[in-house]
Amino acid sequence: MRKLFEIWSPKIWLILLLAAVVVMVGCTASELDGRFSHQGRLLDDTGRPVPDGSYSMRYSLYDSSASASPVYTETKTIAVEDGLFTTSVGASGYISPSIFSQPTYMEITIEGETLTP
Numbered sequence: 655m656r657k658l659f660e661i662w663s664p665k666i667w668l669i670l671l672l673a674a675v676v677v678m679v680g681c682t683a684s685e686l687d688g689r690f691s692h693q694g695r696l697l698d699d700t701g702r703p704v705p706d707g708s709y710s711m712r713y714s715l716y717d718s719s720a721s722a723s724p725v726y727t728e729t730k731t732i733a734v735e736d737g738l739f740t741t742s743v744g745a746s747g748y749i750s751p752s753i754f755s756q757p758t759y760m761e762i763t764i765e766g767e768t769l770t771p
Contacts, residue, residue, distance in 0.1 A: 688751070689744035695737045696764065703737025712763040713743050719759050726753065 692713070696704040708731045714724035728746050732739050743749070762769045 687744075688748040689742050690749070691740065692743050693738070693740040696734055696739065697737055704734060706735050708732065709734050709739075709764055710766075711741070714761040714763070715749070715753060716759040716761065717753065717756060719757075721759075724761070 696709070698704055710729065711732050712727065712729040715726040716723075717725050726744075726747065726749050728743060730741065730746065732741050
């Protein structure tokens with residue numbers, strides 16, 4: 655290992671260090687973009703996938719389980735195929751990362767029906 659340090663010049667070490675810093679800054683910036691992804695599968699009452707199509711979904715984030723007012727709400731139309739969907743929550747508005755510094759509760763409403771576990 656010592657020979658490796660002796661072979662590489664200080665310029666190479668500087669380039670490696672700068673590359674590591676760029677990667678770390680890029681990772682940090684992507685974590686703070688105010689969005690998160692949500693994937694799921696919609697099933698009907700019999701446990702079968704809902705029909706393919708577009709569904710209206712509303713995401714509401716609460717800072718307390720007893721809160722009546724969400725700290726963030728977003729409504730969007732999402733394509734569903736074989737019951738599966740994927741979306742990005744926070745794409746239409748900024749979600750502050752500070753919301754997640756405490757317990758956060760998410761309510762999802764699909765086509766006017768609020769989902770329950």
